[in-house]
Amino acid sequence: MNEQPPQPQPVTSLLMRRCKIAWRLLLLFNFTLGAYLFASAQLRELKENRGRKAHRLHKSRTSAEVPHKDPITDSMEWNYDDLLVPATTPVAVRNPLLEEQQREVLQWMLQEKRKMKAKDKAEKKQIDEEKAILKRFLRAKSIPKF
Known part of the structure; x- marks a missing residue:
């Protein structure tokens, strides 16, 4: 057991x-x-x-070589003045816009801002601020010179 x-x-x-x-x-x-x-x-x-x-x-x-008949420097004469002096074009100064033309441009900018669609709240706020600035310029007696 x-x-x-x-x-x-x-x-x-x-x-x-x-x-x-x-x-x-x-x-x-x-x-x-x-x-x-x-x-x-x-x-x-x-x-x-x-x-x-x-x-x-x-x-x-x-590594492939290209045969040259004549060296480049032998066949032409160099003008070193052209190489050393940079060729710059003068900037054309435009006449300032008249106040009426500036108002037309600002009005056009305001219309384009109204057409814009905002993607989020921050962009909407920025567009509204820009429109307010444009409206303030348009309502003013004189437009500042840009």
Whole structure:
């Protein structure tokens, strides 16, 4: 009548049974991480090989020599004054607009601002402020010179 209690199972197998899902997820994660690292290394090597090949092609193209009959400097005479003095065109000064023309331009600007559609509240606020400034200029007796 001496019954012996059942032998306890080893701890490692019991832990493996309890954590079966965790072990599977860990194994899957390790495989995917390895695949990612392998693929990124392959991609990096592929890009480097393409770069080397493009460099070799470019180098082979530039190494071809073109025969010259005469050197360029022998056949023409240089005018060094043209090279040293920069060629600049003077800025044309325009006559100032008359006050009536300025009012027409400001009126046109106000009409264009009214046509604009705002995307958000900040843009709407900015457009309203610009319209208020234009209206103030149009209502004034004299327009400031720009």
